Amino acid sequence: MKRPVHLAGWLLIAALSLGVCAYAADASALERQKIDYLIGSVEGLQGAEFFRNGKSYDAQEAGKHLRLKLRLAGSRIATADDFIRLCGSVSSMSGLPYQIRFSDGHTVSSEAYLRQKLAEFDRVGSGASNSRPRLATSTRAQGG
Template sequence: MKKTIGIAAALAAAALVSIPASASVKNDVEYLIEQMKSSDCTFVRNGTEYDNLQAAEHLQNKWEYAEDRVASTEMFINEVASKSWFTGRAYQVKCGEDTQTSQQWLTERLAEKEKLN
């Protein structure tokens, strides 16, 4: 319960000091969600596995909720898309035999995007 209150307070504080997401942040987040949607990976949230489409939908919903409080792509990855706001547990992404945190997976996808630009 304390973690939930702490996360909610952090997001509320961020809303007071951050500006709405810029076009480049929106573009990056949409790209990352699309990467999840088109992947062959499984998304593990609070111990339950979800397919790529369910994972992308979950990230889209969290983005829509937090968009006005997200000032950077890194903030989206670290504060919105990498862990449960309710339990604080890190999300995992399983691709074949490899498992990593969603924070790592999304950061790698972002780095790949930046190499293309």
């Protein structure tokens, strides 16, 4: 008689685990969507310069670099916040912060810009509707 009880217990645990796994997969998909949005925001900055280790790069090169760092970071990046902290803020070689100079001449840290964009994404929503946050290239980021 104990066997059916144990089997029912294991089935309950398995069912609950599947629910947790499904939630984790949804959370991971949302975080990936946020990270893709952040990188796309950088790539969409027309006329901006991305400064890394004292050298200037255009928006497309900056996006390529961020994608490379994301790929190399692997499983250390679980959230958009992880991405900003570990990939998008400072050089892992020199420790120098990344900077973005906009076409109007003002400069902000890439961390401030990415955090502004993440807040914008969260404010507008996760993309459940088809609306996506606009890329605000002339908005001054705070905290730079």
